[in-house]
Amino acid sequence: MSITCTLHRSEPAHFQCDECGSSLCDECISLRETSGFSGKNRDYFCPACELPARMIGLGNVLEPFWNRLGAIFLYPLQPAPLLLTLVLSIIGALFAGWGIVQLLVWIVMVKYAYASLIHTAQGSLRAPPVTWELINQNVLQVFKQFVVFAIIAACVGFVAPFSPIAAVALIFVVAACLPAIIMILVASNSILQAVNPALFVPIIFRIGWAYLLMYLFLLFLLGAPTALFAVLPVELIHPRILFFLQLFLSQLYSIICYHLMGYVLLQYHEEIGYSVDYEYFAANRGGKKQLKAKTQEAELATGLALLIKAGKFQEAIARLRPAILEDNPDPELSEKFFQLLKMTGEKSKAEHYVIRHFEVMATNGKKQKAIELFDEVKRSPVGAPSGKSVYQVGIWLQERNQFKKALEVFAYFTKYHKKDARAPEVYFNVAKLLHEQADNSAKAKQILQGILKTFPRHELVPQVREYLAVLA
Ligand SMILES: [Zn+2]
Ligand SMILES: [Zn+2]
Structure with a gap:
């Protein structure tokens, strides 16, 4: 992961944006689904x-193959x-002398083995299930591989x-180039391209020392059965069982080889020019969750985080503006x-x-934030916030004994919202606060009388009269 x-x-990043230079992991990328003709x-x-x-x-996302040689070695031991x-080796051993059975x-x-290669190269690390289709279909692919071998043999001949x-x-x-040749055959599905040295030689160099490493691992594995038979008491084992063992080990070896080549093909797919379906890859790599389209909010949040991180504040403002212009914007976005x-x-x-x-803060019940903003609101050269929001903040302050x-x-409310339906109530509150908290009963009295005069039919009038009586 670089x-x-x-x-x-x-x-690790899965995508890159050439516009802003952001690198995006699978959490950050935005997936958009649209319905088209196809x-x-x-x-x-x-x-x-x-x-x-x-x-x-x-290759940027995958664990490099040299870090997971153990898992690659265990690959054919999946059910x-x-x-x-096992079944093929038993059949092979039972019909040891039958050429046609051996061939089948x-x-x-x-x-x-070929299917394992393709499966792996597409990003699935689980072995393909054995199905009739898998055995029966695309025989041509395997045939092409033998044509490639035949061409090589003809050249040598x-x-x-x-x-x-x-x-x-x-x-x-x-022999040194064989894995590259097979990988090109899979990538291009073309015999002519696979046997073209102008293609496979540069690819070996592009993969570089990792190619050598893969090759050494394959050679090392090839030697394992030989080493095993060297220590086995071969003469004591029934020839049929020995034949079974040889078949079984060589088959396991083939699957490991093809799986490893598939993995190298996947890891170096960019260098080799093999196209991998990202969706399939994302859905299959080690059972990790599938990519889903994000909510608009999540997408916006990520987009903003990226722009802010890049110091692109103007772009972030522009990106946010549509959300802010909505009727009741999200208070966090507004902040x-x-x-x-x-x-x-x-x-x-x-x-x-x-x-x-x-x-926005007052409407969404963000008490502390709205209270903190009031001083800035007062200093603002443009008109006042809605009567409703100013009133609400005043009430919160009263509840907090501030x-x-x-x-x-x-007082600010009465300056800007004289005609608001809440005005009588606010005046009443001001009077009470003046009398009880500010020790200014004279002014309170004046305001109470003002209420009675200006709003003679208001439902608060009896209470105002009562309070006036107490004051007097
Ligand atoms: Zn971008
Ligand atoms: Zn990310």
Whole structure:
């Protein structure tokens, strides 16, 4: 893993945005599903720019093969391949002298090994199930592999009469290149491309030392059965059982080889030019969860985090604006918008926006935040927030016994919302606060009389009279 997610430094990036330079993990990427003529389209977008993102080679996401040699070695011991190799080896051993049976056993095995390669190369680390289709279909693929071997053998045969040394050298070279040749055959499905040295030689160099490592592992594995038979008391074992063991081990070996080649093909698919279906890969790698389309809110949150991280505050403001213009914007987004306006040094814009921000906070019951904002609201050169929100904040302050501040807020209300339906109540509150908290009974009296005069029919009138009586 060389490229990590911009927001999650411990996660490998799966996509890259060429527009903003963000690297995106599978949590951060935005999946968008659209219905087209050919069914559902799944596209990957950068949540910051809302533009298509580019898939990074999966080699960046995958654990390199040299770190999971153990798992690769154990691959054929999954139930499906284990059962298949056991059955095929038993059949092979029972019909030891039957050429046609041996051939059939061999074809089925090669077919399965080949399927393991393709399965792995597409991103599934679980062995393919043994099905009739798997054995029966795409026989051509396997046939093509034998045509490739035949071509190689013909080349060696052609060179041999002229120079036996050259022929031996050629065998060594071909043996060294064989995994690359098979990988190209899978990637291109073309015999001509597979046997073209101009293709397989550069690929070996592009994979580099990892190719050598893979090769050494294959050679080491090849030696394992030989080593095993060297220590077994071969002469004491029944020839049929010995034959069974040889078959069984060689089949396990084939599956490991093809699985490893598939893994290398997957890990280096970018270098080799093999296209991997990201969806299939995402759905199959080690049972990790499948990618789902994110909610608009989640997408926006990620997009903003990316833009802010990149210091693109103006872009973040632009990205947020549609959500802010909605009827009742999310208070957190509103707060972010407000902070961004301040961060960009747009003092006048922040001074304007604080009015709406205060309303959003009050409407959504964000008491502390709304109370904190009041001083900025007071300083704002543009009109006042709605009467409802100012009234609400005044009430909260009263509930918190912050009477001085409550008085200030109610006084502000009376300045801007004289005609509001809540005005009589606010005046009454102001009077009570003046008398009880500010020691200004004269002013309180004056206000109470003002209420009676201005709103003679209001439902609060009896209470106001009662209070006046107490004052007098
Ligand atoms: Zn972007
Ligand atoms: Zn991420």
